[in-house]
Amino acid sequence: MKKARRPTLRDSYWLDRPYTPAAPLEGEVDVDVAVSGGGITGVTAALFLAEAGARVAVFERREVATGASGRNGGFLLAGTHEYYVEAVEELTDRYGSEGRRYTAAAWHLALENHRLMTEIMTRYDIDCDYRRSGSYIVAMSRPDRGSHPRPVDRIAESYHLMREDGFDVAVLNREAIRDLLKSPIVEGALRNGFDGEIHPVKYVRGVAEAAKKQGAFVFEHTPILSITRDGLQFLLRTAAGQVRADRVLLGMNAYTPQLDESYEKRIVPNRGQVFTTEPISERLFDGVFYANDGWEYWRQLHDGPNGGGRLLFGGSRNHHIPAERGYHFMRRNGRLIKTYRGYRERPTQAVQTSNDRAFDRTFPGLATLERTHRWGGVMGFSYDSSPFVGETDTPGIYVIAGFTGRGNAYATAAARLMTDRLVGRDGEMEERFTRVRSVFDARRGER
Numbered sequence: 127m128k129k130a131r132r133p134t135l136r137d138s139y140w141l142d143r144p145y146t147p148a149a150p151l152e153g154e155v156d157v158d159v160a161v162s163g164g165g166i167t168g169v170t171a172a173l174f175l176a177e178a179g180a181r182v183a184v185f186e187r188r189e190v191a192t193g194a195s196g197r198n199g200g201f202l203l204a205g206t207h208e209y210y211v212e213a214v215e216e217l218t219d220r221y222g223s224e225g226r227r228y229t230a231a232a233w234h235l236a237l238e239n240h241r242l243m244t245e246i247m248t249r250y251d252i253d254c255d256y257r258r259s260g261s262y263i264v265a266m267s268r269p270d271r272g273s274h275p276r277p278v279d280r281i282a283e284s285y286h287l288m289r290e291d292g293f294d295v296a297v298l299n300r301e302a303i304r305d306l307l308k309s310p311i312v313e314g315a316l317r318n319g320f321d322g323e324i325h326p327v328k329y330v331r332g333v334a335e336a337a338k339k340q341g342a343f344v345f346e347h348t349p350i351l352s353i354t355r356d357g358l359q360f361l362l363r364t365a366a367g368q369v370r371a372d373r374v375l376l377g378m379n380a381y382t383p384q385l386d387e388s389y390e391k392r393i394v395p396n397r398g399q400v401f402t403t404e405p406i407s408e409r410l411f412d413g414v415f416y417a418n419d420g421w422e423y424w425r426q427l428h429d430g431p432n433g434g435g436r437l438l439f440g441g442s443r444n445h446h447i448p449a450e451r452g453y454h455f456m457r458r459n460g461r462l463i464k465t466y467r468g469y470r471e472r473p474t475q476a477v478q479t480s481n482d483r484a485f486d487r488t489f490p491g492l493a494t495l496e497r498t499h500r501w502g503g504v505m506g507f508s509y510d511s512s513p514f515v516g517e518t519d520t521p522g523i524y525v526i527a528g529f530t531g532r533g534n535a536y537a538t539a540a541a542r543l544m545t546d547r548l549v550g551r552d553g554e555m556e557e558r559f560t561r562v563r564s565v566f567d568a569r570r571g572e573r
């Protein structure tokens with residue numbers, strides 16, 4: 127019998143690099159905008175706000191990019207769903223005849239987000255291994271879809287809708303995708319030419335440095351413990367200091383309910399798990415790959431000799447849904463209640479073994495490659511798959527969260543929108559968000 131591999135406990139490959147964090151806050155600071163959370167959302171908002179001349183400070187409870195932003199696959203995928211056709215169906219169910227228009231607008235917004243990210247990389251010279259090599263949504267021969275429609279059909283339907291809506295897409299048949307991946311279990315693919323990839327930690331920390339250069343304060347190892355109103359301002363308490371702020375932006379994604387309970391049922395933490403292999407000295411393929419409805423995903427990095435690199439592979443949540451959802455039971459007023467405050471990043475044997483099996487099945491010729499890093503990260507899933515962007519029920523407190531595994535697609539555009547609103551600037555982002563306002567409404571659900 128094949129011996130199960132034990133998960134090694136080295137952390138995210140992306141975080142396995144030297145880093146000197148900024149000092150924690152000690153004493154008091156007074157700012158226009160206090161940003162809670164130092165992931166892609168928080169540091170990007172801080173950069174845009176500082177560029178616009180606002181006095182802004184980011185507070186990160188650990189180190190910048192140690193949340194989901196330093197634990198994802200580094201995929202820049204447009205859109206809110208794996209299949210465009212699925213988004214059209216869901217948004218049509220919810221918003222009637224506006225559904226198709228909202229879907230197209232949400233995808234176009236993600237392309238604008240991508241453009242803004244490349245603009246930041248260029249303006250601040252951020253070397254984050256960015257490539258725009260496209261993405262592939264891959265249909266497998268044994269999909270875990272239960273009674274859902276066949277992935278090859280969803281691909282064909284998505285292709286037609288996307289072409290009509292003006293996107294650069296192509297279909298690869300079984301022979302073409304097998305030739306590209308050298309995998310015996312792939313059946314077809316949709317290629318999205320507009321998607322890309324980054325080293326997420328290099329990118330997010332590069333943005334944090336740019337924000338500092340523009341005058342933003344970044345405090346690390348500084349959790350925000352509470353937020354209360356104090357006259358015209360807000361008072362934020364930290365372990366060794368306090369912050370006075372005119373406005374507050376929650377950029378905490380999965381952790382949002384910890385500071386604003388009204389998001390407890392709107393955003394549920396879900397863990398995702400990934401591993402990387404040792405680097406190989408051969409380039410197998412370019413681009414990023416999503417298979418089985420996004421339950422499995424992979425890419426080859428560019429960190430090896432002769433143009434080769436490690437394989438990064440993640441997914442398998444579908445076999446472990448209850449364990450990977452961040453439920454947590456706590457006692458409140460003598461009653462045991464279910465909350466969504468379980469946030470464990472540590473990888474588990476069960477999911478990592480499923481990932482190993484899925485990888486070995488997809489790439490039998492690579493099954494012997496050593497796994498060098500295994501990790502987990504906590505994503506914030508909204509109840510309806512779309513992020514919350516805007517002012518919360520508390521006037522003066524804003525939120526950008528609930529990305530449902532798509533923060534790289536929307537955080538930057540959302541941060542730009544929020545900056546425009548906070549500094550009272552008429553930006554064209556407002557117009558773009560207006561086209562999808564119901565889909566991204568920060569107060570939807572719960573009211």
Ligand SMILES: Cc1cc2nc3c(=O)[nH]c(=O)nc-3n(C[C@H](O)[C@H](O)[C@H](O)COP(=O)(O)OP(=O)(O)OC[C@H]3O[C@@H](n4cnc5c(N)ncnc54)[C@H](O)[C@@H]3O)c2cc1C
Pocket residue numbers: 162163164165166167168185186187188189190191192193194195196197198199200201202203348349350351377378379380381384385397398399400440502503504505506526527529530531532533534535536537
């Ligand atoms: C395995 C995996 C795969 C993924 N794949 C993709 C993908 O293919 N494409 C994509 O777009 N996205 C993907 N994602 C999701 C993406 O990583 C997130 O949507 C994105 O990083 C969210 O960024 P954020 O800044 O909003 O949240 P985070 O990066 O989680 O940042 C929130 C920060 O808030 C901090 N914080 C929490 N509480 C406090 C407090 N009280 N005070 C101060 N700071 C606090 C946390 O420490 C954390 O650093 C994936 C995520 C994972 C884990």
